[in-house]
Amino acid sequence: MTAHEVYKSGGERDAYIQRNADRHRVVNSEDRMQDETGKRELWPAIANGVRCRCPRCGIGRLYRAYLKIADVCPHCGLELGNARADDLPAYIAITIVGHILVVGLFEFQAGAAGIPPWVYLLGMCFAAIALPLVLLPSIKGAVVGLQFANRMHGF
Structure with a gap:
């Protein structure tokens, strides 16, 4: 029993x-x-992750390369290798960039922008490629901070 x-x-x-x-x-x-x-502090851990820093100390680097999480924090020794952000950062980045591009599309169709279509197309293609690449490290850091604060995946 x-x-x-x-x-x-x-x-x-x-x-x-x-x-x-x-x-x-x-x-x-x-x-x-x-x-x-x-309980661990949620918002400080997420803020440290957004800054690409260790979610516990906020000083050590979170990544050893672009989107490659370090095995251990060099400052406090927290094991970061267990963090599993998987696909959530990509979904969040796609949602944010999609909303930005849709607003740009509405502005272009309304005629308020007054720019030629080829310039608009070139700008939107550049934004569709560059914005997710710029946003992904911070978003992934925020997800790792969320996991740390909630003791998920080995934290």
Whole structure:
């Protein structure tokens, strides 16, 4: 019989968790006791990620190359290699750039811009290629910061 089966009501289950709190502790890389369920600051971690810095200390570099996350933060020693941003940064970048390009398309069709079509097409093609490449490192850093703050994927 498991603890979950024995303590089905909320109050009894909370009492069980309080009595066994030491089992729910881990030691981080700095050998300090840290609660697994403790909250980390969300917005500072995301802001550090947007600046392409370590989500914990904000000083060490997040990337070792363009979009290649460093294995370990050189300043605080946080293991960054477990971060898995996958496709979310690309989806966010496509959404942002798509909205920018659609606004440009509306401006062009309304005739308010007063530019020749070939100049518009050249500018939009350049923007469609350059903007995602510029935005992706910061967006991916924000996703890594979000993962760090929520203790996802090995953080």
